[in-house]
Amino acid sequence: MKLHYKVDGGAFTSAGFAAGQVKRTLRQLGISPEIIRKISIAMYEAEMNMVLHANGGNVDVELAKDYITVVLEDQGPGIEDIDRAMEVGYSTASQKVRSMGFGAGMGLPNMKRYADELTIDTKLGVGTRVELKVFI
Amino acid sequence: MTVRELYDQCDLTLVAGEKGLDNIIEHGFVGDLLSVVMGRAQENTAWVTIQSHINIVAVATLINCACIIIAEDYEADADAISKANEENIPLLVSKQSSYEVVKQLIHLGIL
Ligand SMILES: Nc1ncnc2c1ncn2[C@@H]1O[C@H](COP(=O)(O)OP(=O)(O)OP(=O)(O)O)[C@@H](O)[C@H]1O
Ligand SMILES: [Mg+2]
Numbered sequence: 077m078k079l080h081y082k083v084d085g086g087a088f089t090s091a092g093f094a095a096g097q098v099k100r101t102l103r104q105l106g107i108s109p110e111i112i113r114k115i116s117i118a119m120y121e122a123e124m125n126m127v128l129h130a131n132g133g134n135v136d137v138e139l140a141k142d143y144i145t146v147v148l149e150d151q152g153p154g155i156e157d158i159d160r161a162m163e164v165g166y167s168t169a170s171q172k173v174r175s176m177g178f179g180a181g182m183g184l185p186n187m188k189r190y191a192d193e194l195t196i197d198t199k200l201g202v203g204t205r206v207e208l209k210v211f212i
Numbered sequence: 213m214t215v216r217e218l219y220d221q222c223d224l225t226l227v228a229g230e231k232g233l234d235n236i237i238e239h240g241f242v243g244d245l246l247s248v249v250m251g252r253a254q255e256n257t258a259w260v261t262i263q264s265h266i267n268i269v270a271v272a273t274l275i276n277c278a279c280i281i282i283a284e285d286y287e288a289d290a291d292a293i294s295k296a297n298e299e300n301i302p303l304l305v306s307k308q309s310s311y312e313v314v315k316q317l318i319h320l321g322i323l
Contacts, residue, residue, distance in 0.1 A: 088265070088266075088267065089265075089266050089291055091266045091267045091269070091270035091295070092267070092270040092271075092274065095270075095274060096270060096273060096274065099273075099274060109255075109276075113255075113274075113275065113276070116274040116275070117250055117251065117274060117275065120250065120270065120271070120274050121247060121250065124267075176246075176263065176265055176267065177244050177245050177246045177261075177263045177267070177268075178245075178246060178247070178267075179245075180245035180246070180247045180248050181247075182245070182247035182248055182250070182251055183247050185251070186247055186250055186251040189251065190251075
């Protein structure tokens with residue numbers, strides 16, 4: 077099964093819409109709560125990063141018999157130093173979104189922790205592609 | 213305990229998510245940084261925060277929080293209220309500080 081979502085940039089109020097939809101679909105399919113939790117957390121973080129840091133992008137979800145993959149692609153600024161970005165606490169979030177509780181620098185660490193596989197391809201000035209995989 | 217029991221015993225205002233009042237509370241968590249809550253709070257948590265916008269409802273839904281308690285009498289945004297109603301996440305507001313709310317949770321046996 078394949079799902080596709082377009083995520084708008086700057087729309088904090090979209091509030092992880094795609095992640096919410098995927099969660100709902102997985103629940104209807106009877107996927108275990110533990111798997112749903114892993115994919116929901118990792119996907120929400122990646123989706124909000126696209127909104128906050130990359131002016132939105134596209135999400136493709138593939139649901140197979142024994143895994144779920146989520147690919148999030150944006151044409152944002154790219155990540156300059158991915159090792160640094162992966163560190164807990166590193167964030168370039170604006171003061172405005174920090175006051176809303178974003179910018180803890182925990183999004184990428186959460187993705188790493190909750191996805192079974194995390195692949196990030198990024199190029200400055202071109203964009204970022206995040207692939208999350210969770211085995212069922 | 214249930215969210216309803218908490219609501220009955222504390223000075224809280226229910227602003228949304230009434231249908232979730234029978235949710236079971238097993239844990240508590242305090243946090244205003246969304247990704248920290250996302251990564252660390254367990255299921256069936258009463259989450260105490262001073263954030264009041266729609267993303268708290270998104271986070272609470274994704275990690276199956278029992279309820280959200282907004283401290284310091286902050287007013288919940290209108291879209292947070294409608295999303296909490298949609299997702300059946302009780303949204304409660306306290307006039308007290310996060311610290312005072314946590315004291316009450318502990319007093320009620322949420323350790
Ligand atoms: N899709 C992206 N495009 C461009 N930069 C990104 C993207 N995703 C992450 N980054 C960069 O990596 C940093 C760390 O991301 P991470 O998700 O860990 O923290 P954050 O989004 O700043 O805060 P939090 O997720 O805790 O709210 C960001 O501040 C940003 O500089
Ligand atoms: Mg982030």
